Amino acid sequence: MNAGTWAVVSTVRAPQFMVDFFINHYRNQHANEIHVFLDDPDCADFDCSLLNDSRVNIYICDEKFWNSRESKYPLMIKGRPENVEGRQFSNYLKVQEDSTVDWILNVDVDEILISKYLVAAILREIPENIFMIGARTLEAVYQDFPRLEDIFSTKLFKNTYTKNVEFVNKEFSRNLNANANGFWGHRHGKGFFRRTEAIRKLSCHYPTPLNNSLLPKFQHKDIELLHFECMTFELFHEKRLRRITGQSLTTRISANNKTRLEYFKEVYEKYGLEGSKKLYKEMNIFSGNRLDLAINSNFLVSKDINYRLNEDYKHNGIFSYHNSIIIMNFEKRLAEAKNVSALEVNDCPVFVDYELPQTGYAYLYCILNKKKYFIHPGQKGELVLYENNNAYFYKYVKNKEFFSLFFINALEQEKFLSIKPKGEVGFWANVCKAWEKLTFKVYEKRYLLR
Numbered sequence: 001m002n003a004g005t006w007a008v009v010s011t012v013r014a015p016q017f018m019v020d021f022f023i024n025h026y027r028n029q030h031a032n033e034i035h036v037f038l039d040d041p042d043c044a045d046f047d048c049s050l051l052n053d054s055r056v057n058i059y060i061c062d063e064k065f066w067n068s069r070e071s072k073y074p075l076m077i078k079g080r081p082e083n084v085e086g087r088q089f090s091n092y093l094k095v096q097e098d099s100t101v102d103w104i105l106n107v108d109v110d111e112i113l114i115s116k117y118l119v120a121a122i123l124r125e126i127p128e129n130i131f132m133i134g135a136r137t138l139e140a141v142y143q144d145f146p147r148l149e150d151i152f153s154t155k156l157f158k159n160t161y162t163k164n165v166e167f168v169n170k171e172f173s174r175n176l177n178a179n180a181n182g183f184w185g186h187r188h189g190k191g192f193f194r195r196t197e198a199i200r201k202l203s204c205h206y207p208t209p210l211n212n213s214l215l216p217k218f219q220h221k222d223i224e225l226l227h228f229e230c231m232t233f234e235l236f237h238e239k240r241l242r243r244i245t246g247q248s249l250t251t252r253i254s255a256n257n258k259t260r261l262e263y264f265k266e267v268y269e270k271y272g273l274e275g276s277k278k279l280y281k282e283m284n285i286f287s288g289n290r291l292d293l294a295i296n297s298n299f300l301v302s303k304d305i306n307y308r309l310n311e312d313y314k315h316n317g318i319f320s321y322h323n324s325i326i327i328m329n330f331e332k333r334l335a336e337a338k339n340v341s342a343l344e345v346n347d348c349p350v351f352v353d354y355e356l357p358q359t360g361y362a363y364l365y366c367i368l369n370k371k372k373y374f375i376h377p378g379q380k381g382e383l384v385l386y387e388n389n390n391a392y393f394y395k396y397v398k399n400k401e402f403f404s405l406f407f408i409n410a411l412e413q414e415k416f417l418s419i420k421p422k423g424e425v426g427f428w429a430n431v432c433k434a435w436e437k438l439t440f441k442v443y444e445k446r447y448l449l450r
Helices: 016-028 041-045 063-067 084-098 119-124 165-171 233-245 255-284 288-296
Strands: 006-012 033-038 056-060 103-106 111-115 132-140 156-158 190-194 199-201 218-227 300-302 316-320 324-329 334-339 351-354 359-368 371-377 383-386 394-399 402-408 414-419 425-429 438-442
Touching (some): 006 016, 033 084, 111 119, 165 288, 190 218, 383 425, 402 425
Parallel strands (some): 006 033, 033 056
Antiparallel strands (some): 111 218, 371 383, 414 425
């Protein structure tokens, strides 16, 4: 497994306060490298005297900088790309070539990563056949118009995990085209790319690896990206003016954003700055009854940008509806189930890592003497121990508090993981009943106390 080292890369056009906050946050997140590309040469007068840290690299993207850049697959553009995405990709490729870390996170200056565990602890656990670890986005809102120094102080964020169609349709005017669950930015987030893997198709959100045997993306449940899209009104207004006037070119704007930008232009031309301010308030300010309704509708959730990280990664065991847990029989190299009350010190639990709360990919593994073993389905649906660094990706669905695991067998039949009364475990069931209801929860030593 890799060492979990990582770098963060950002192509920036923002006030120094935001740049400083970005750098300090990722230093506190223990990034091994921080690469900040100042996209506007006018930012070259930033005071970097406080950044006396070998991990921090500042690049002034002036004419000299771009003239030194050669075209590189898959971007194939020499010099300065005209659009923002092209410059972001070019800067990512430079870090990919120059760095020695295992993973690279490529984000904007207003995107702040938070994680349940130390980032390196999460990345160390990732199977070698995953290319990208995704971080789901939550989008910041405010209770009043924020000042520059207040941008990162809010604890209120739009919830990306549930759809709130009724709330969105009621609270946002039709012209804002808020059908992406009320998100103004990209709601599917960004993530960590495996640095040593070549990229076939560049994208800040969904790059495609050249190696098609890799799982392109695993949306990790324990990392999130807080997106401060609306910033202050002044920065918000300037960003949209630059888009309207063509000063900031982007080739990957969504249909929703294009419609919204046209509406912003229409309002600004008709009502001026006050019209723009009214739009900003509707889009980003929640207070009074509107705030209460947003929280009660689960449209908004609370997140703390400064909460304490857990250093040790906690592994999730697989528990049955009947209070048994799946363990690995190393002698038979097969998984079996055992009642929790009968667990012994030498029993080795089977763990599961999975994506987001409702549905997605999952993989199974166990750990013995600090070595990780991945678990694949056998010919008869049993769970078999394999000694390699590649995981097998099952699918899962969560229904209320219970999970069900399934995979498609060689006959293209959907089979659910079943735990039988005598402890047999395998993908045998055609439907999900009591013996197929599972709980994924942190495995703790207390299960051994009888």
